[in-house]
Amino acid sequence: MSQQAPDQAHADKLVIHNLVPADLQSSFAEDLRAGLSASPKHLFPKYFYDELGSQLFEAICLLPEYYLTRAENEILTSYADEIVSEVSAEKVSLLEMGSGSALKTRLIIEALLKRQEQLLYTPVDISATALEQSSRVLLQSYPNLRINAYASDYYDGIRALQEQPRGRTLALFLGSNIGNFDHEEAHTFLHALRGVLKKDDALLLGVDLRKDAKILEDAYDDALGVTAAFNLNLLTRINREFEADFNLRAFRHQVFYNEELGRVEVYIVSKQTQTVSIPRLEMEIRFAENERIHTENSYKYDQTGLSQLASATGYTRTRTWLDEREQFSSNLFIATGEG
Numbered sequence: 001m002s003q004q005a006p007d008q009a010h011a012d013k014l015v016i017h018n019l020v021p022a023d024l025q026s027s028f029a030e031d032l033r034a035g036l037s038a039s040p041k042h043l044f045p046k047y048f049y050d051e052l053g054s055q056l057f058e059a060i061c062l063l064p065e066y067y068l069t070r071a072e073n074e075i076l077t078s079y080a081d082e083i084v085s086e087v088s089a090e091k092v093s094l095l096e097m098g099s100g101s102a103l104k105t106r107l108i109i110e111a112l113l114k115r116q117e118q119l120l121y122t123p124v125d126i127s128a129t130a131l132e133q134s135s136r137v138l139l140q141s142y143p144n145l146r147i148n149a150y151a152s153d154y155y156d157g158i159r160a161l162q163e164q165p166r167g168r169t170l171a172l173f174l175g176s177n178i179g180n181f182d183h184e185e186a187h188t189f190l191h192a193l194r195g196v197l198k199k200d201d202a203l204l205l206g207v208d209l210r211k212d213a214k215i216l217e218d219a220y221d222d223a224l225g226v227t228a229a230f231n232l233n234l235l236t237r238i239n240r241e242f243e244a245d246f247n248l249r250a251f252r253h254q255v256f257y258n259e260e261l262g263r264v265e266v267y268i269v270s271k272q273t274q275t276v277s278i279p280r281l282e283m284e285i286r287f288a289e290n291e292r293i294h295t296e297n298s299y300k301y302d303q304t305g306l307s308q309l310a311s312a313t314g315y316t317r318t319r320t321w322l323d324e325r326e327q328f329s330s331n332l333f334i335a336t337g338e339g
């Protein structure tokens with residue numbers, strides 16, 4: 001008996017719109033040029049997610065120190081049925097920004113498929129490989145699922161979604177991905193997403209909460225060094241894609257919880273004075289000893305901040321679920337009349 005390849009088996013249920021290749025390389029080049037010429041130097045976290053970066057993130061989710069994934073998983077395991085019952089419609093479509101491996105999404109998919117026969121799932125992720133792998137695995141598990149995926153940056157995805165007709169929608173933004181944005185960017189993003197939702201559509205926003213500095217710093221600087229590898233992999237990616245000569249052994253990972261700003265700051269630190277060349281950008285970059293590249297912020301929220309975020313961007317925060325240790329929050333934002 002011959003077996004159909006998964007791609008053929010799912011050809012009628014899976015569409016992946018790849019919006020990435022057209023301009024990612026040129027915007028990466030522009031962002032590199034600007035970020036490495038700036039003072040202080042910085043790069044954007046979306047560039048962590050090449051193929052290895054996506055795999056390293058999956059490994060981070062298994063680390064004892066990285067409580068975020070476990071806490072959110074615990075909430076969704078306990079409350080997915082209750083969460084989906086808050087979305088008032090017989091038939092709901094599921095949208096997800098930054099879906100990654102979509103492991104936690106399975107809990108929401110299963111809760112929805114208890115209430116309706118078919119489900120349309122629209123994931124958006126900048127990592128085409130993560131999107132392809134997760135889509136195929138989901139389709140193998142759920143015969144009544146259809147997937148219309150966008151391999152793209154959030155904003156290109158949002159633009160494309162404006163053209164897509166959907167019924168009542170539950171959007172997901174999990175894993176405290178919102179924390180990578182500063183407050184102004186978080187407003188811009190949620191407002192843009194509100195633009196593709198209709199009144200009474202819902203957004204489930206997974207947000208990490210403010211807590212003790214040691215717990216936060218350990219979560220982003222684990223003993224095994226996986227988060228360090230995830231951060232330094234950015235240099236490997238620049239070496240590969242731009243023929244740069246970053247010597248990874250001459251840089252290290254650094255993490256600091258900035259309590260005043262409520263954010264974990266992640267840096268790559270130059271261990272010595274050195275010059276790195278990036279031939280494809282015709283750039284030579286000088287580093288002083290201990291000079292840093294700021295690669296990521298992860299903002300932490302409290303309940304008041306979350307309500308303000310919702311009301312400022314066209315939603316009402318109607319429910320919040322916490323894990324038992326109250327480390328993480330899953331928040332239901334319902335789109336209000338004013339978009």
Ligand SMILES: C[S@@+](CC[C@H](N)C(=O)[O-])C[C@H]1O[C@@H](n2cnc3c(N)ncnc32)[C@H](O)[C@@H]1O
Nearest residue numbers: 046049098099100125126127152153154174175
């Ligand atoms: C921290 S992981 C979270 C993955 C998953 N949602 C979870 O909760 O475990 C961030 C995900 O968002 C994607 N991502 C990061 N920046 C993005 C951007 N600007 N546009 C689209 N996707 C992005 C990454 O590829 C990755 O899959």
